Amino acid sequence: DTAVSQTPKYLVTQMGNDKSIKCEQNLGHDTMYWYKQDSKKFLKIMFSYNNKELIINETVPNRFSPKSPDKAHLNLHINSLELGDSAVYFCASSDYGTADQETQYFGPGTRLLVL
Amino acid sequence: GEDVEQSLFLSVREGDSSVINCTYTDSSSTYLYWYKQEPGAGLQLLTYIFSNMDMKQDQRLTVLLNKKDKHLSLRIADTQTGDSAIYFCAGGDRGSTLGRLYFGRGTQLTVWP
Numbered sequence: 001d002t003a004v005s006q007t008p009k010y011l012v013t014q015m016g017n018d019k020s021i022k023c024e025q026n027l028g029h030d031t032m033y034w035y036k037q038d039s040k041k042f043l044k045i046m047f048s049y050n051n052k053e054l055i056i057n058e059t060v061p062n063r064f065s066p067k068s069p070d071k072a073h074l075n076l077h078i079n080s081l082e083l084g085d086s087a088v089y090f091c092a093s094s095d096y097g098t099a100d101q102e103t104q105y106f107g108p109g110t111r112l113l114v115l
Numbered sequence: 116g117e118d119v120e121q122s123l124f125l126s127v128r129e130g131d132s133s134v135i136n137c138t139y140t141d142s143s144s145t146y147l148y149w150y151k152q153e154p155g156a157g158l159q160l161l162t163y164i165f166s167n168m169d170m171k172q173d174q175r176l177t178v179l180l181n182k183k184d185k186h187l188s189l190r191i192a193d194t195q196t197g198d199s200a201i202y203f204c205a206g207g208d209r210g211s212t213l214g215r216l217y218f219g220r221g222t223q224l225t226v227w228p
């Protein structure tokens with residue numbers, strides 16, 4: 001069973017379109033994250049949610065809107081896609097209520113290509 | 116915030132030991148992590164070390180932490196071709212916001228047969 005899963009794995013779309021990426025974790029964690037990995041493999045946090053509440057919101061264009069319907073899901077919606085949005089997006093989760101609270105577990109990534 | 120620096124490339128022969136180094140700026144990190152990313156895959160947590168430890172060993176992996184110099188290293192003994200991947204060092208920033216991890220840019224390890 002996959003602990004942190006993301007769909008879709010690959011996403012190819014045209015500039016200007018709106019798309020969503022979904023993330024689900026079955027670890028019972030209370031905190032979820034979105035990271036962006038650029039073409040040079042640099043990994044940077046975008047958002048984090050703790051129990052459906054937004055905790056971290058980095059300097060990300062407001063075209064990106066995370067939504068957490070429950071603590072097992074954190075989806076990422078992107079409006080008006082631009083070429084520079086092409087990257088790999090990783091979802092992660094952690095359990096802030098435990099001693100292992102900072103350890104984050106990552107999904108397999110969604111490879112987004114904007115044409 | 117935290118700056119985490121790693122060298123970008125490392126090549127070793129199969130059977131040799133690999134040592135991947137990392138330096139960080141924020142000494143408030145409670146845990147320091149090593150993640151592995153194989154081509155086209157996500158990040159796999161390899162190991163982590165609590166900041167009050169100097170060393171942690173886990174099978175072929177040895178993590179050394181020098182808090183004074185803010186230096187972290189990952190040693191892989193008897194490196195295999197399957198160890199070829201990108202290795203990321205990461206530190207948490209307990210001094211600020213819940214759950215924020217800062218990653219280095221990753222070290223591409225290439226293992227030659």
